[in-house]
Amino acid sequence: MKTSHALALLVLFAFAPLFAHxxxxxxxxxxxxxxxxxxxxxxxxxxxxxxxxxxxxxxxxPPSPLATCHSVRQNVNPGTQCYxxxxxxxxxxxxxSAESCKNVAVPKPLPPGAPVLTLSTTxxxxxxxxxxxxxLAFLIVGSVPLGTACLPDQHANGFNVIPRATVTYxxxxxxxxxxxxxxxxGA
Numbered sequence: 001m002k003t004s005h006a007l008a009l010l011v012l013f014a015f016a017p018l019f020a021h022x023x024x025x026x027x028x029x030x031x032x033x034x035x036x037x038x039x040x041x042x043x044x045x046x047x048x049x050x051x052x053x054x055x056x057x058x059x060x061x062p063p064s065p066l067a068t069c070h071s072v073r074q075n076v077n078p079g080t081q082c083y084x085x086x087x088x089x090x091x092x093x094x095x096x097s098a099e100s101c102k103n104v105a106v107p108k109p110l111p112p113g114a115p116v117l118t119l120s121t122t123x124x125x126x127x128x129x130x131x132x133x134x135x136l137a138f139l140i141v142g143s144v145p146l147g148t149a150c151l152p153d154q155h156a157n158g159f160n161v162i163p164r165a166t167v168t169y170x171x172x173x174x175x176x177x178x179x180x181x182x183x184x185x186g187a
Contacts, residue, residue, distance in 0.1 A: 023104050025076050027051075029069040029085045029097065046088045054080035054101055078106040121148045121183040126167045127159065128178035141178050142169040150185035160185040 031045050046065035050058035051073070061073070065088055073081075082101040087094045121144055128141035138159075144167050150160035159182040164175040 023076050025073045027071045027083050031069055032087050041089055043090055048086045051083040054082045058084055076104055078104050122186045123184040127182045129180050141173040142167045144183050
């Protein structure tokens, strides 16, 4: 007895930027409930997933068969990727579901020199953060050599965090008493 060829394939795509030239795709489908003769399916259902670039013959994808109609295809290459599923009941495989496709874009290249962004101090003044009643104050805590490397991902209003070891502290401040030091930074 053949299972329904009307197996609904719902493809949900989830992308994770894990690799520079590949994407992960999650494929899910809705299992059939009836056989082609209209009777209810009894027994366990397993699934085969077929896929290829659009226009190419679909090939059986590992692992096969699947216990559930869920698969994460890892490191999928750019191009229009298409998938079909079949249900297997009692050793009999259904017809293929409708094809579902997703375009996997070619990733954009990073800008030159990325991800390194170099900022350096444009002033010799080193500031420490000091909590105060209902506000946060910048206190001058010392000096820093011009051109000191700033942390590009930790900034606010042109000020960036700088390594505490680069600061010449004014009394009474020290690297131990000033947990975060900032300086005016620019490219």
